[in-house]
Amino acid sequence: MERRIAEILIQELKLENVTPDTFDVNTDLVKELGIDSMDLTTVVLVLQGEYKVKFDEDTYPSLTTVRAIADQIRQLQSTVS
Amino acid sequence: MDLDAKAAAPDKPLAEPAPVTLPEILKRPDIAERFAQVRKYFYLRESTYDMTRRCNLRCDGCYYYEGDKQNTQDNVDPAAWRTLFQAEKARGITFVVLAGAEPALVPELLAACYEEIPLGAIASNGLVRIPASVGYRIHISVWGDDRTSERVRRAKRMLERQIEIYQGDARAIFVYTFTRENIAEAHGVVERLARNGCKVTFNVFSATVGYHGPLRHTPATLAQTRATMLSLLEAYPEEVVFSRYNAAAHTDTLSLHDLYSCPYPRQNRGQFGLGRTFRQYRSDLTWIREAACCVPDTDCADCRHYAAGSAIVTARMNRHIASADQFRAWLDYVDTYLAVWVQGYGKHPNLGTVPISPSLALQTSR
Ligand code: SF4
Numbered sequence: 461m462e463r464r465i466a467e468i469l470i471q472e473l474k475l476e477n478v479t480p481d482t483f484d485v486n487t488d489l490v491k492e493l494g495i496d497s498m499d500l501t502t503v504v505l506v507l508q509g510e511y512k513v514k515f516d517e518d519t520y521p522s523l524t525t526v527r528a529i530a531d532q533i534r535q536l537q538s539t540v541s
Numbered sequence: 542m543d544l545d546a547k548a549a550a551p552d553k554p555l556a557e558p559a560p561v562t563l564p565e566i567l568k569r570p571d572i573a574e575r576f577a578q579v580r581k582y583f584y585l586r587e588s589t590y591d592m593t594r595r596c597n598l599r600c601d602g603c604y605y606y607e608g609d610k611q612n613t614q615d616n617v618d619p620a621a622w623r624t625l626f627q628a629e630k631a632r633g634i635t636f637v638v639l640a641g642a643e644p645a646l647v648p649e650l651l652a653a654c655y656e657e658i659p660l661g662a663i664a665s666n667g668l669v670r671i672p673a674s675v676g677y678r679i680h681i682s683v684w685g686d687d688r689t690s691e692r693v694r695r696a697k698r699m700l701e702r703q704i705e706i707y708q709g710d711a712r713a714i715f716v717y718t719f720t721r722e723n724i725a726e727a728h729g730v731v732e733r734l735a736r737n738g739c740k741v742t743f744n745v746f747s748a749t750v751g752y753h754g755p756l757r758h759t760p761a762t763l764a765q766t767r768a769t770m771l772s773l774l775e776a777y778p779e780e781v782v783f784s785r786y787n788a789a790a791h792t793d794t795l796s797l798h799d800l801y802s803c804p805y806p807r808q809n810r811g812q813f814g815l816g817r818t819f820r821q822y823r824s825d826l827t828w829i830r831e832a833a834c835c836v837p838d839t840d841c842a843d844c845r846h847y848a849a850g851s852a853i854v855t856a857r858m859n860r861h862i863a864s865a866d867q868f869r870a871w872l873d874y875v876d877t878y879l880a881v882w883v884q885g886y887g888k889h890p891n892l893g894t895v896p897i898s899p900s901l902a903l904q905t906s907r
């Protein structure tokens with residue numbers, strides 16, 4: 461899942477010099493990559509479609525790394541099923 | 542109960558329709574194209590600055606001379622402003638709003654700011670011309686026809702003078718603020734602005750904390766305001782920079798905060814988006830986190846201000862994906878925001894054709 465999230469991030473935000481395989485899942489997307497809240501919201505909405513889950517907007521501030529996003533998706537999937 | 546439907550029902554319950562997703566919505570060509578256009582501006586990161594305590598007018602209901610933001614000492618040193626803006630740029634601010642009280646009275650400070658961060662807008666009463674070298678968007682406040690302005694703002698021939706000064710100036714957009722008292726006058730004012738080739742957008746009077754005077758809206762005057770906005774949008778599609786969804790969002794009986802949850806630090810202590818980056822500086826170059834929003838001292842329960850909506854509604858893309866039409870409405874809002882605030886961004890034709898209730902965004906917040 462982490463690899464797919466990285467792939468979507470790279471694709472949606474047109475990130476350069478990084479591939480899904482080299483993406484550090486602990487990189488802080490806001491502080492280290494400077495990703496804006498609107499771009500992060502776009503990625504979240506794309507992921508909602510991909511994984512058929514719904515993120516609570518109050519959790520957006522915690523979605524700052526690929527790992528945190530993946531953990532959140534797994535948690536949402538476990539509460540749905 | 543619908544008996545026909547019951548008779549036709551299969552043994553097993555039908556699967557719920559899949560929820561609409563952003564990728565599905567973006568398959569519509571009109572939406573995909575507009576989303577790509579507005580998305581280029583997602584990097585805009587705003588803060589606001591009171592440039593001076595001075596003003597050449599004293600209007601009833603002025604929001605600047607409420608609260609204690611006026612009880613400060615103006616910093617009039619262009620070098621100090623330049624240093625501040627360099628620091629603002631370094632912390633990622635890309636868009637500045639220069640306001641309170643009357644920025645046109647301190648052109649040398651505007652010039653210093655413009656040299657450091659060239660994207661932004663100035664809120665002005667439009668009676669003193671801002672030098673052409675300051676390339677920010679200029680918002681000129683209009684509170685009614687000349688008779689009303691003379692009574693409320695104590696300025697004679699105000700609209701006439703504003704038009705004389707800013708006619709043909711690509712930086713200028715007139716902002717008509719609907720109060721409880723001036724709704725009918727909007728037709729004449731917008732007609733006059735349109736005849737003179739001026740662009741106009743709409744604001745809704747939002748009371749300051751504790752204000753219960755005659756300008757504060759009621760549910761009935763909000764409904765009248767909405768109808769007037771829509772008829773003017775239809776009558777002057779080239780000159781009126783607005784959308785159906787703007788009209789709906791700013792005239793709902795619920796405030797913008799109640800509908801969309803305001804992301805400014807004053808209401809949002811979180812570290813996401815505006816909550817993390819936005820500051821509202823006073824004219825002495827200080828700022829207070831607890832008071833930080835684009836219209837401090839405004840009553841959040843009555844906040845329908847156009848500047849507030851520009852951040853509040855645009856930030857809530859996630860609450861507008863219940864249907865393609867709801868997303869079109871949001872895109873129209875963002876397109877309007879960019880055309881009103883960003884110099885050089887031209888308004889596109891609105892995509893939305895059906896009325897969308899803002900309360901839908903409230904329902905889809907979770
Ligand atoms: S022009 Fe603006 S700042 Fe000046 S008194 Fe009127 S409302 Fe207040």
Ligand code: SF4
Nearest residue numbers: 798803834841844849
């Ligand atoms: S007055 Fe408006 S913009 Fe300011 S904090 Fe309240 S809701 Fe937000």
